[in-house]
Amino acid sequence: MARDGWMNDPCAxxxxxxxxxxxxxxxxxxxxxxxxxxxWGSATSPDLLNWTxxxxxxxxxxxxxxxxxxxxxxxINGKDGSLxxxxxxxxxxxxxxxxxxxxxxxxxxxAKSFDGGKTFRRIDANPILPSEPAxxxxxxxxxxxxxxxxxxxxxxxxxxNDTLFxxxxxxxxxxxxxxxxxxxDANELSNWRYIGPLSNFGLNLRPSKWSGDLGxxxxxxxxxxxxxxEDPSIERDFVIMGTEGCIPERRPSAPDPDTLxxxxxxxxxxxxxxDLQTPRSTKSSLSGPVEMTFKFGGHLDNGxxxxxxxxxxxxxxxxxxxxxxxxxxxxxxxxxxxxxxxxLAMPRELALQTLHNVIGTSSxxxxxxxxxxxxxxxxxxxxxxxxxxxxxxxxxVSALRQxxxxxxxxxxxxxxxxxxxxxxxxxxxxxxxxxxxxxSVSRSTQHIGVSISHAEDNSRTTTLFYDQPSExxxxxxxxxxxxxxxxxxxxxxxxxxxxxxxxxEAGREELRIRVWRxxxxxxxxxxxxxxxxxxxxxxEETFGVKFFADECVEGIVDVPSQLLEAEVWDGxxx
Numbered sequence: 001m002a003r004d005g006w007m008n009d010p011c012a013x014x015x016x017x018x019x020x021x022x023x024x025x026x027x028x029x030x031x032x033x034x035x036x037x038x039x040w041g042s043a044t045s046p047d048l049l050n051w052t053x054x055x056x057x058x059x060x061x062x063x064x065x066x067x068x069x070x071x072x073x074x075x076i077n078g079k080d081g082s083l084x085x086x087x088x089x090x091x092x093x094x095x096x097x098x099x100x101x102x103x104x105x106x107x108x109x110x111a112k113s114f115d116g117g118k119t120f121r122r123i124d125a126n127p128i129l130p131s132e133p134a135x136x137x138x139x140x141x142x143x144x145x146x147x148x149x150x151x152x153x154x155x156x157x158x159x160x161n162d163t164l165f166x167x168x169x170x171x172x173x174x175x176x177x178x179x180x181x182x183x184x185d186a187n188e189l190s191n192w193r194y195i196g197p198l199s200n201f202g203l204n205l206r207p208s209k210w211s212g213d214l215g216x217x218x219x220x221x222x223x224x225x226x227x228x229x230e231d232p233s234i235e236r237d238f239v240i241m242g243t244e245g246c247i248p249e250r251r252p253s254a255p256d257p258d259t260l261x262x263x264x265x266x267x268x269x270x271x272x273x274x275d276l277q278t279p280r281s282t283k284s285s286l287s288g289p290v291e292m293t294f295k296f297g298g299h300l301d302n303g304x305x306x307x308x309x310x311x312x313x314x315x316x317x318x319x320x321x322x323x324x325x326x327x328x329x330x331x332x333x334x335x336x337x338x339x340x341x342x343x344l345a346m347p348r349e350l351a352l353q354t355l356h357n358v359i360g361t362s363s364x365x366x367x368x369x370x371x372x373x374x375x376x377x378x379x380x381x382x383x384x385x386x387x388x389x390x391x392x393x394x395x396x397v398s399a400l401r402q403x404x405x406x407x408x409x410x411x412x413x414x415x416x417x418x419x420x421x422x423x424x425x426x427x428x429x430x431x432x433x434x435x436x437x438x439x440s441v442s443r444s445t446q447h448i449g450v451s452i453s454h455a456e457d458n459s460r461t462t463t464l465f466y467d468q469p470s471e472x473x474x475x476x477x478x479x480x481x482x483x484x485x486x487x488x489x490x491x492x493x494x495x496x497x498x499x500x501x502x503x504x505e506a507g508r509e510e511l512r513i514r515v516w517r518x519x520x521x522x523x524x525x526x527x528x529x530x531x532x533x534x535x536x537x538x539x540e541e542t543f544g545v546k547f548f549a550d551e552c553v554e555g556i557v558d559v560p561s562q563l564l565e566a567e568v569w570d571g572x573x574x
Contacts, residue, residue, distance in 0.1 A: 196288015216245030272297030298372030302496035
């Protein structure tokens with residue numbers, strides 16, 4: 001999104017019905033590709049497709065209470081006709097969950113625009129919240145998110161028309177990561193009242209691999225209520241959060257800390273769903289009149305996407321989420337050479353995914369061990385399961401396919417096996433493409449997916465596949481063909497928990513892999529409920545694409561796996 005310099009968290013996404021424009025801002029250092037002197041850049045669009053980027057920051061760190069940085073926040077459509085930014089105003093650095101938090105170093109401020117977002121002016125009452133709640137030793141207190149929350153309003157018996165809810169991300173030291181809940185007077189946006197921590201799960205709660213590590217401190221938390229598309233009376237509340245302080249695990253995407261490889265921080269981009277309930281005791285500073293339990297939760301993205309920030313789009317009636325694609329897989333020298341760092345992922349639609357009459361998984365895992373799904377036992381012994389799903393913004397996908405230079409290819413059904421891979425005629429000629437492919441997966445299959453070759457001898461490939469025995473989806477990334485390339489680029493594999501479900505009538509679920517590439521950025525979505533964003537730096541050329549299945553699970557006899565169909569749009573763009 002930024003033309004140059006450093007950018008990270010998406011900020012203040014939203015829609016202005018008065019002008020018909022979408023807005024998104026972002027943390028930005030226009031002076032160079034390193035973090036520092038953080039202001040907000042901004043852009044507008046009539047359709048979430050075509051963007052007009054402002055040349056200058058819309059907010060700079062120039063007031064006494066925000067002179068060390070304009071950190072993440074949100075946009076509110078004010079009843080006074082304004083567009084209002086609620087942002088984290090920072091007057092002291094460094095700030096990190098491992099350091100003692102200086103009271104007042106992070107405060108909450110407002111800036112208003114009455115000209116459709118062309119200019120923003122800080123209000124005189126700033127900072128409207130000068131510090132974190134009294135009596136708490138916090139690990140962080142930032143990234144306000146504001147929206148209506150009818151289910152919360154009903155639980156607290158407040159007027160949902162005149163009440164907004166705000167959450168501010170952080171944690172309570174030695175106790176729990178959390179997000180701090182506030183009620184806001186919708187007629188006076190500077191009037192915030194503290195309710196209490198929304199959740200108290202303890203440090204580093206890790207229900208299972210399916211849900212991830214909830215960490216020690218949360219950043220950029222959002223809430224949303226999603227409805228079942230088949231039965232709108234079914235609603236579930238969700239919180240999306242970036243989790244800091246996760247306990248490191250030896251994952252393929254985490255290089256050995258003893259090497260010189262670029263590496264990512266120990267954090268995650270997660271979500272959870274739960275019930276709103278009244279705590280047993282509200283006398284502690286760690287509880288208020290409401291708390292949100294953990295019923296099920298998972299990974300919003302299993303790769304390099306972080307700081308997901310969302311808004312409700314009144315035009316599509318969808319919750320739209322933006323995320324930051326980090327630049328942490330390359331060394332500083334290469335990052336400085338390219339002159340910029342970080343970008344935004346494609347906007348994504350969130351949905352409540354429902355599967356009926358489920359009897360198990362294709363790999364035999366117990367459904368009750370999968371903590372990323374809600375399970376409802378039906379009278380016939382089958383289960384209805386629900387989880388959070390995401391996909392790229394549908395109108396954006398359609399528009400990208402309409403670019404005049406697009407080459408479209410369709411591949412029909414074909415058997416797969418050790419001797420039966422299917423090749424894409426002509427391969428891929430651009431570095432901007434979409435692939436949408438569906439497989440039927442045999443019980444005897446170990447790996448099934450797509451391999452993209454970046455060398456004539458196939459020595460360097462990007463391979464995306466479902467690893468059925470381990471119930472994982474894996475992306476093997478190519479390494480630079482130079483000496484000590486691991487010191488320049490982290491090209492270790494990405495791995496995400498994933499399985500296919502079996503239903504009573506339809507049998508084994510089909511495997512659907514959707515991939516978008518834009519230069520070094522690759523975004524992958526598997527059956528809607530698994531997403532992986534990654535960087536492919538050593539993939540300048542493509543020499544071939546094949547669809548494959550390895551039928552080598554001993555002792556299992558089944559029909560061969562099949563490529564059911566594949567569609568490719570090569571040369572996508574706006």
